[in-house]
Amino acid sequence: MLMPTIPWRAAGLAVVAETLFAAGWTANGWRKDAELSELTAARSQADLATTDQALQDLRAAGASIRQKADELAGIQSTLGAKLDAIRKDMKNARPLPVDCRPDDFRVRKLSDAVEAAKQAAAAR
Secondary structure, three states, rough: OOOOOEEEEEEEHHHHHHHHHHHHHHHHHHHHHHHHHHHHHHHHHHHHHHHHHHHHHHHHHHHHHHHHHHHHHHHHHHHHHHHHHHHHHHHHOOOOOOOOOOHHHHHHHHHHHHHHHHHHHOOO
16 A cells, blocks of 8 residues: 655645744734724823813803802892892882972982893893
8 A cells, every 4th residue: 555645845834834824914913903002092192182171161161150150149139139228218208299300319219220220131
């Protein structure tokens, strides 16, 4: 019986070529993974910068809203007290006869009421 001879050199070269190809394929995969990691990190940094800017804008807007709300609360409390005082003064004032003109006190109070109403309208 004759055994066929195995071409060891060709088989060895095939194994070496296959090993080199697999090593190159693996190294290229590592290189691509590193590039993807760098791109992902750069994108994450850009997203972080955008988010930080949006957060700063939101904080500034919140502070502005808080300041305006505090101003409005102050105006409303002052205006409410003024309107209560005007109502009390008008309620306690002596009624005018039909053919009389209003006195200075009543004109002043009416003017104050008009100014208070204008301020309330301007505050809105």
